[in-house]
Amino acid sequence: MKKQYYTFIWAVVAFVLLLLGILDDGVRSVWMKGILICWECIGLG
Amino acid sequence: MDKKRKLVQFFSTLLYNLNLKGLIDGELYRGGSKGFCVPGLNCYSCPAAVGSCPLGALQSTLGNVKRGVSTYVFGILIAFGVALGRVICGWLCPFGLLQELLYKIPTPKCRSSLKRLRWIKYFILAVLVCLIPLYTAFVNGVGFPAFCKYICPQGTIGGILLMTAQEELRELAGMNFWWKFILLLCFLSVSIWVFRPFCRVICPLGVIYGLFNGIALVHLEVDKGKCTGCGKCSAACPMALKPVTQCNHAECIRCGKCVQSCNERALHFRVKRGDNSRSNALQMMEKRIQSMRGRKE
Numbered sequence: 001m002k003k004q005y006y007t008f009i010w011a012v013v014a015f016v017l018l019l020l021g022i023l024d025d026g027v028r029s030v031w032m033k034g035i036l037i038c039w040e041c042i043g044l045g
Numbered sequence: 046m047d048k049k050r051k052l053v054q055f056f057s058t059l060l061y062n063l064n065l066k067g068l069i070d071g072e073l074y075r076g077g078s079k080g081f082c083v084p085g086l087n088c089y090s091c092p093a094a095v096g097s098c099p100l101g102a103l104q105s106t107l108g109n110v111k112r113g114v115s116t117y118v119f120g121i122l123i124a125f126g127v128a129l130g131r132v133i134c135g136w137l138c139p140f141g142l143l144q145e146l147l148y149k150i151p152t153p154k155c156r157s158s159l160k161r162l163r164w165i166k167y168f169i170l171a172v173l174v175c176l177i178p179l180y181t182a183f184v185n186g187v188g189f190p191a192f193c194k195y196i197c198p199q200g201t202i203g204g205i206l207l208m209t210a211q212e213e214l215r216e217l218a219g220m221n222f223w224w225k226f227i228l229l230l231c232f233l234s235v236s237i238w239v240f241r242p243f244c245r246v247i248c249p250l251g252v253i254y255g256l257f258n259g260i261a262l263v264h265l266e267v268d269k270g271k272c273t274g275c276g277k278c279s280a281a282c283p284m285a286l287k288p289v290t291q292c293n294h295a296e297c298i299r300c301g302k303c304v305q306s307c308n309e310r311a312l313h314f315r316v317k318r319g320d321n322s323r324s325n326a327l328q329m330m331e332k333r334i335q336s337m338r339g340r341k342e
Contacts, residue, residue, distance in 0.1 A: 006260045007127060014123035021117020037073060038090045040194035041101055042204030043222035044214065 046301045050136055051145075057085065058139040067092030071210030082118065084125045085138035086250050088193075091203030092210060099125070100174065100250050101193050101200075108178040108188025122253055130261030131254045134244055135298035140199050141244055147236040155239045158285035162246045163296065169196070170249035192249060194221065198229040240283040244298065255295030263316055265292040265299065271311035281306035288312055 061083045064074040074095050083096035102118045109115075125133060134141055148154075173192040182188030193200050204222065208214045235242045244251050258264070267289050278288040281302045286294050288303035292312070304312045 003260050007262060010123055010127045010257070010260065014120050014127055017116040017120030018124060019120075021115050021120050024113075024115060024117075037207070038088075038101060038105075038190070038193065038200075040190050041088050041090045041098075041197065041200035042207060043194075043201050043225040044204060044217045044219075 046305050050301060051142075053136045054138075054142040054145075057137045058087075058142055061085065061087040061096055061139060062091065062093035063095045064093045067094075067210075068206055069210060071207055071214075082121045084129070084133040086140050086197075086199050086248065088197065088200040088203040090200060090207070092207055094203070098199070100197070101190060104174055104178045104188070104190035104193060107175060108182045108190065110179060110182045110188070111186060123257075126254050126257030127261060129254070129263050130258040130299070131251060131295075131297060132261070132263050132299040133254055134248075134251050135300045138244075141241060141298070143233070144236040144241045144243060147233060148240050150237050152237055156285060157239070159239070159242075159245050165246050166249055166252050169247060170252045174249045195224070196228065196247065198225070198232050198243065201225040201229045241298070245284065245296070251298075252295075258295050258297060259293045263299070263314065265297065265304070266313055266315045267292050268311045268313070271309045273309055273311075275308075277306045277308070278303035278312060 066072075067074055071092055073090065073092060076095065078095045079089065079097055081096050082099040082102050084099065086100060087094055087096065087098055089097040089101055099118065099122055103122065106115050106118045129137075169192060173196065177191035178188035180188070201222075204225075208218065232243045232247075239245075265288065269289075272289055274289070279286070282288055283300060283302060284296050284298060286297055288297075289311075291297065299314070301314065304314065
């Protein structure tokens with residue numbers, strides 16, 4: 001029962017954060033949009 | 046089950062890297078799906094990637110904290126964790142698949158639990174993934190992704206693929222690239238003798254999903270009424286766990302080898318959280334009645 005409760009709480013938290021994140025698309029990084037290469041990631045930065 | 050898992054692993058690797066054209070022309074994919082984080086470790090600077098790496102996205106979000114925090118990355122990490130936990134590591138991670146394929150090379154294997162080294166990945170998550178991007182964001186204005194820069198082997202593979210496609214990039218390979226290249230070779234060569242060394246010792250994404258293993262919707266359950274304590278599941282576990290007592294341990298990657306090894310079918314995957322203590326109690330009673338009948342006869 002306790003575990004079900006935690007699962008539910010975390011699912012609600014995830015849903016709220018996701019919803020807020022999707023609405024606020026502007027702060028998503030240029031790498032996530034594929035505009036720039038993340039030079040650090042590939043070891044060239 | 047192992048064949049099914051391998052198929053899912055291959056399919057998810059292909060799905061994350063559907064831009065096969067990028068492997069030839071060296072151009073990054075810029076479509077809408079790039080804004081979506083895939084569940085496994087898969088560098089968004091790999092020319093074939095059609096999605097973003099959740100760990101890279103987390104670092105870039107923390108590194109841009111001064112401009113505002115995007116809750117999207119936190120939300121998607123928690124959502125993946127709550128839904129699947131470390132099923133993602135066992136079934137949906139391309140680098141996990143690569144390590145497992147290398148482990149298939151027939152050599153003597155090291156079956157150590159690596160218990161003392163497990164804590165390194167918690168340190169990496171705290172310092173390289175969270176603290177350094179946050180600190181550099183406050184000091185320099187823009188944080189830098191320390192884990193991606195110094196450790197991530199998946200990014201190095203992306204870099205090698207990009208350099209293969211674009212010759213001019215090869216001149217840019219400096220000390221940092223060669224450091225990451227040697228590190229990649231180390232992870233891959235150790236994988237021949239040790240089962241998934243990167244996942245067990247280094248991967249911070251596994252730490253995040255491991256925190257949710259105990260409450261994730263997809264989880265393992267032990268039917269104690271059926272368990273005979275033969276220990277076959279412990280012997281089969283590649284992560285050196287004891288599935289009967291540690292079925293929802295943060296290190297369990299849900300590979301299902303314990304489920305497969307159990308002749309009594311005492312271990313099984315479940316999708317919904319629920320209380321099975323009543324059915325366990327009933328089965329134990331049935332077992333006791335049967336043994337009493339046996340004694341009378």
